[in-house]
Amino acid sequence: QLQLQESGPGLVKPSETLSLTCTVSGGSISSSSYYWGWIRQPPGKGLEWIGSIYYSGSTYYNPSLKSRVTISVDTSKNQFSLKLSSVTAADTAVYYCARRPMVAPFDYWGQGTLVTVSS
Amino acid sequence: QSALTQPPSASGSPGQSVTISCTGTSSDVGGYNYVSWYQQHPGKAPKLMIYEVSKRPSGVPDRFSGSKSGNTASLTVSGLQAEDEADYYCSSYAGSNGFGGGTKLTVL
Numbered sequence: 001q002l003q004l005q006e007s008g009p010g011l012v013k014p015s016e017t018l019s020l021t022c023t024v025s026g027g028s029i030s031s032s033s034y035y036w037g038w039i040r041q042p043p044g045k046g047l048e049w050i051g052s053i054y055y056s057g058s059t060y061y062n063p064s065l066k067s068r069v070t071i072s073v074d075t076s077k078n079q080f081s082l083k084l085s086s087v088t089a090a091d092t093a094v095y096y097c098a099r100r101p102m103v104a105p106f107d108y109w110g111q112g113t114l115v116t117v118s119s
Numbered sequence: 120q121s122a123l124t125q126p127p128s129a130s131g132s133p134g135q136s137v138t139i140s141c142t143g144t145s146s147d148v149g150g151y152n153y154v155s156w157y158q159q160h161p162g163k164a165p166k167l168m169i170y171e172v173s174k175r176p177s178g179v180p181d182r183f184s185g186s187k188s189g190n191t192a193s194l195t196v197s198g199l200q201a202e203d204e205a206d207y208y209c210s211s212y213a214g215s216n217g218f219g220g221g222t223k224l225t226v227l
Contacts, residue, residue: 037216039218046208046218046219046220046221047157047165047208047210047218047221048218049215049216049217049218052216060216062216096164096165100212103153103212104170104171104212105153105155105167105170105210105212106165106167106210106212107167107170107176109164109165109166110164111164112164
């Protein structure tokens with residue numbers, strides 16, 4: 001059974017860079033059939049797609065966040081990562097990693113991790 | 120601001136049916152059959168309930184059904200049960216990966 005697990009600091013200071021890693025188990029991140037993505041959800045609000053990456057390293061970002069987002073993949077560790085720079089309180093959210101098959105919606109999700117931006 | 124528009128709330132009594140709408144444009148909902156619906160209980164990750172407008176993943180009860188007309192997609196939950204009370208999000212995965220703002224379904 002495929003599992004995804006987010007990890008990283010739960011507290012980040014304003015203006016700093018948020019860094020999270022998603023570890024994939026029960027399947028290979030190098031499969032040509034899937035994209036791997038990050039989605040976030042501010043407390044009490046809706047879902048926002050941040051970006052996605054293919055195992056080859058090709059990336060696709062939400063235009064509203066593109067200038068601050070970097071997503072990378074480490075196939076040797078079966079992990080992909082998110083970096084969000086110059087964070088503010090508005091970036092406080094539960095961050096999810098998820099798998100998306102080609103021409104299909106996100107089907108497997110991690111449990112999510114709360115990241116709070118505060119000094 | 121969400122790319123897809125959903126009503127903030129919906130409700131129904133046990134056993135009844137309720138329909139949640141999701142309005143987009145001809146560039147997303149109306150242009151492709153790539154609409155999905157997620158169910159999210161408090162503190163949990165979203166769960167895929169419908170994909171390609173009307174298809175159900177394995178394990179999703181057939182009480183959940185989807186449809187589309189023009190630029191508006193709909194999720195219908197029939198035979199409402201207490202455990203159906205949750206937030207529901209639509210998504211268009213034809214390029215933009217946008218989500219709707221979410222609809223809180225209350226079972227009265």
